[in-house]
Amino acid sequence: MKLKVIVGSLAFLSSASALEAQEKVIDLKFVQTSDVHGNYFPYSFTLQKDWIGSMARVAAFVKKERQHYGENLVLMDNGDILQGQPSSYYYNYIDTVSTHVCADMMNYMGYNVGNMGNHDVETGHNVYDRWINECNFPVLGANIIRTSDGEPYLPPYTIMKRSGIKIAILGLITPAIPAWLSENLWHGLRFDDMEESARKWMKVIRDKERPDIVIGLFHAGQESMMIGGKYKENASLDVARNVPGFDIVMIGHDHIADCKKIANVKGDSVLIIDPANNAELVSNVTVKVKVKHGRVRDMEVKGELTDMNAFTPCPDFMTKFSPQFTALNEFVSKRIGYFTKTISSWEAYLGPSAFVDLIHELQLEISGAEISFTAPLSFDAKINKGDVRVSDMFNLYKYENMLYTMMLSGEEIKNYLEESYYWWTNQMKSPWDHLLWLNDNFSGHDDRSTFKNYSFNFDSAAGIIYTVDVTKPKGSKITIVSMANGKPFSMDKMYKVALNSYRGNGGGELLTKGAGLTAEDLTKRLVSSTDKDLRYYLMQYIDEKDTIVPKALHQWKFIPEEWTVPAAKRDGRLLFNRE
Numbered sequence: 001m002k003l004k005v006i007v008g009s010l011a012f013l014s015s016a017s018a019l020e021a022q023e024k025v026i027d028l029k030f031v032q033t034s035d036v037h038g039n040y041f042p043y044s045f046t047l048q049k050d051w052i053g054s055m056a057r058v059a060a061f062v063k064k065e066r067q068h069y070g071e072n073l074v075l076m077d078n079g080d081i082l083q084g085q086p087s088s089y090y091y092n093y094i095d096t097v098s099t100h101v102c103a104d105m106m107n108y109m110g111y112n113v114g115n116m117g118n119h120d121v122e123t124g125h126n127v128y129d130r131w132i133n134e135c136n137f138p139v140l141g142a143n144i145i146r147t148s149d150g151e152p153y154l155p156p157y158t159i160m161k162r163s164g165i166k167i168a169i170l171g172l173i174t175p176a177i178p179a180w181l182s183e184n185l186w187h188g189l190r191f192d193d194m195e196e197s198a199r200k201w202m203k204v205i206r207d208k209e210r211p212d213i214v215i216g217l218f219h220a221g222q223e224s225m226m227i228g229g230k231y232k233e234n235a236s237l238d239v240a241r242n243v244p245g246f247d248i249v250m251i252g253h254d255h256i257a258d259c260k261k262i263a264n265v266k267g268d269s270v271l272i273i274d275p276a277n278n279a280e281l282v283s284n285v286t287v288k289v290k291v292k293h294g295r296v297r298d299m300e301v302k303g304e305l306t307d308m309n310a311f312t313p314c315p316d317f318m319t320k321f322s323p324q325f326t327a328l329n330e331f332v333s334k335r336i337g338y339f340t341k342t343i344s345s346w347e348a349y350l351g352p353s354a355f356v357d358l359i360h361e362l363q364l365e366i367s368g369a370e371i372s373f374t375a376p377l378s379f380d381a382k383i384n385k386g387d388v389r390v391s392d393m394f395n396l397y398k399y400e401n402m403l404y405t406m407m408l409s410g411e412e413i414k415n416y417l418e419e420s421y422y423w424w425t426n427q428m429k430s431p432w433d434h435l436l437w438l439n440d441n442f443s444g445h446d447d448r449s450t451f452k453n454y455s456f457n458f459d460s461a462a463g464i465i466y467t468v469d470v471t472k473p474k475g476s477k478i479t480i481v482s483m484a485n486g487k488p489f490s491m492d493k494m495y496k497v498a499l500n501s502y503r504g505n506g507g508g509e510l511l512t513k514g515a516g517l518t519a520e521d522l523t524k525r526l527v528s529s530t531d532k533d534l535r536y537y538l539m540q541y542i543d544e545k546d547t548i549v550p551k552a553l554h555q556w557k558f559i560p561e562e563w564t565v566p567a568a569k570r571d572g573r574l575l576f577n578r579e
Contacts, residue, residue, distance in 0.1 A: 024291040026163045029065055029073040030215065032275060032283035033058055034252030036077070037084025037119070039278045040105055041325055042313045045086040045332045046394040053280035056313035059109050061282065061306065063314060066110075072162045075110055078252040079117020079173065079219035080277075082131060086332045086394055087324075089535075092127045094331065100127075101324045103134035108320060113158050114139040115171040117219040117253065122400060124185045140171020140217060143197035145190050153189055156201050159209055165289055165296070168211035170201055172239070174220040174253060176231035179519075180507040182402060182529060194220060194235045198243040206245060212296045213287065216246045221254025222272070228506050228519055237262065240270045247271070247301060250283055255448065257281055259303045273303045281305045332391035337542035342385045343550045345395075346576040348376035349424075349436060349458065350568040351558060354550035355381075359397065359534075360462035361553075362541050366530065367405045369498035370483070371413060371463035373510075375420075375456050379447040380576060388542055393535050400533040404504035406525045410491040412515035414478050417461060419514025422474035423453040428563055435470060435558065435567035436575075444575040457508040459499075464489055466556045470564060484555050496527065500534060 036055060044051035066073050081102055082088050091100045106114070116139060120128050132139045132154070142156035157170040175191035198216070205214060221234035232238075236251040244266045250273055257276040261269050275281040284306040290298040318325075347353035356376055363372040377398040408416070426437045437452040447455040465481040480489045503510060504526065511517050517525065530537065542548055558564035572578050 022292075023297070026165055026289045026291060027069065027072060028162055028165065028167075028213075028287040028289065029069040030248065030250075030283070030285040030287065031058075031062060031065065031073065031075050032078055032217075032250045032273070032285075033076075033081075033279055034078035034219070034250070034275050034283075035080040035117070035255055035277035036279045037080055037277060038082070038088030038102075039085055040087045040101060041318075041321070041328075043325070045328055046391050048332065048391055053278040053308050054313065055105050055109070055279055056317045057308040057311045058279050058282060059105075059314035059317040060311040061308060062109060063316075064311075074112050074160065074162065074167065076169065076217060076250065077106065077111060077114045078217050078250055079115045080119040080252065081114075081117070082123050082128065083119040083400060084398075086391060087328050089394070089400070090328055090331050092123050092400075095327065096126075096130070099134055100131045101321065103131050104324075105317075105321065107134075107136045108317070111135070111137050112160065113137055113169050113171075113217065115217045115219055116141045116144060116154065116173050118174060118177055118180065121173075121177055121186050122181055125187070140169070141173055142170055142201050143172050143175060143192040143194060145192055147188055147190055156197075157205060159211065164291070165213065166209070166211040167213045167215065168205045168209055169215045169217055170198065170205065171217045172197060172220065173218075174231075174233050174235070176227040176233045178505065179228040179231055180502050180505055182404075182501045182505055184529075191231075193232055194218065195232070195239050195242060198239045202243055202245045212289065213247050213299070214245050216240065216249040218249060218251050219253050220251060221256065222251065222258070222274070228509070228512060230519075237272065240272060241265060244268060247287075247299065248273070248285060248303070250274075252277075257305055259283070259305050269301075271301050271303045273305070275305055280308055282308060332389060332394075334390045335387050336390060336393075336539055337388045337545060338547045339383060339385055339388050340547065340549045343383050344578075345376045345378045345381040346572070346578065347552075348460070349455065349575075350572055352460070352552040352554045352556060354552050355383075355396070356460060357462060357553045358548070358550050359538070360460075362534075362538055363403060363498040364463060365541070366403055366537055367496070367498040367528070369405050369463070369496040371408075371461055371495050371497045373416070373459045373461055373497060373499040373503065375459045377456050379450070379455065388548070390539065393539050393542075397535045397538055399500075399502065400535065401500035401502050402532070403530040403534050403537065404499055404501050405527040405529075406497050406499065406504055406522075407494050407527060408497045408515060408525065410480070410489055410493050410495065412511075412517070413461070413464070413495060413497065414480055414491065416510050416515040417459070417466070417468075417478045418474050419510050420457060420459040421468050421470075421477050424455075424458040425468065425470045425477075425558070427473060428470045428567065431563045431566065433567065435564055435571050438571075442575070450575060454508070457510060459503070459508075459510060460556060462553055462555055464555065467559045468556065469559050471560065484553075501529065504529075
């Protein structure tokens, strides 16, 4: 009997040893969303119609993929999920008692990890701290540091095992937050350089955790640049190249879809993948891991961008969140006033417009400032004549910026406008040139593929009378004639200026590169800030007035008019099919 047991045991051990010697192949799936910007439902609460992308479609895709991969599917989000649509705004600031719909949805969909984005920080501590606490998964931020003790505010990385494969995911955010957002939104924090942080934590991960796969989850774009003279923005490729150890780097922030492989400084291949925005695409990465003798011997990484518009929104998702959908629809449908005419954002690119000048008028009234700066924030938005509803306010003003009041000299105001119109207008050499500075392969479908520069930096002014000579180079374009009330304008005088908090913190660099102020100057020049976002005050303003007569103030114009008027009509037809 004993002999049989011994023989049986030897046979079992021999069989186990043979199985262990065999090569195993483990299939893993990594799915990334990024820059969802509140696009949770397949419906635009701003336009009040069915819409593209959405978490509802991602839910359908993930449900399908999990049928094959099961627990070997890792679902991750790369930031900027808390801002952009009324759906996020409502649960950020209106209904702050219910579980945030974003956390609720992500928990329902089985997200495994999240990462902070700059627009998530923009919502303020009360919002993002609440959201983080409600998420049933870690939200990362290796370079978001508490100033009180120098420790990370959020987990720097997370470790998970799938079929015996150890996976490390490191989260980083662009450090340029202080150049865009007021400190009250991120008080007690600092944002360290991405590459320095990646080096530090890669060593910890490699020495302590010894993972089989390392993934970077970076809320930053590809092409690095310096912002405000000290923040390295969009450093994802720099980190992927210069910090060995990453197998995959998931990126976002820049809204530019891409999927490619690059070599790091050691010659190792790193997959770079970016699903752009609005959950229209997801990063769909398959990793085939070969294991022998219990150790990873080889790994094949393949990535692709999968179109969510090919999927029907998940019915179970829509049923689960139908009460939130109803609450949101009631919120955006509320009437707040009446417009006597239709206003459109596209007109603001070609000259003074009722769309932008309504914002100017509000900024001047709230702040008591003498001069206002603002830009069109939506590429081709329209608010129709008639009843105005809450949904229209998200067309009129896209972001949750506060209103700043600052002191600027006349010369700084001129130089600020010189910078803005340099980015905005083509330097015309003939009457047949474009008025606007367009991309070589412009589309006319959105601002990023149409204009050479970001159109949210195309600031005009109100409160002064001025001309913009588009035949002149930067520095010679702007001539300020007088104040709007006819009083003289002086280059030496200090003026009270109203502008949004993004701009007031150095965003777009119109105050730094343009007006020549340092980061320290910006703080010293700040007179006041509203405690709520501009959209809130726009809603209050329209609600109080009830009937609004939108009108262009016509306080500035492009010259020479014999060139610019026909050029504006041509560009209007070309880009917007209007004139």
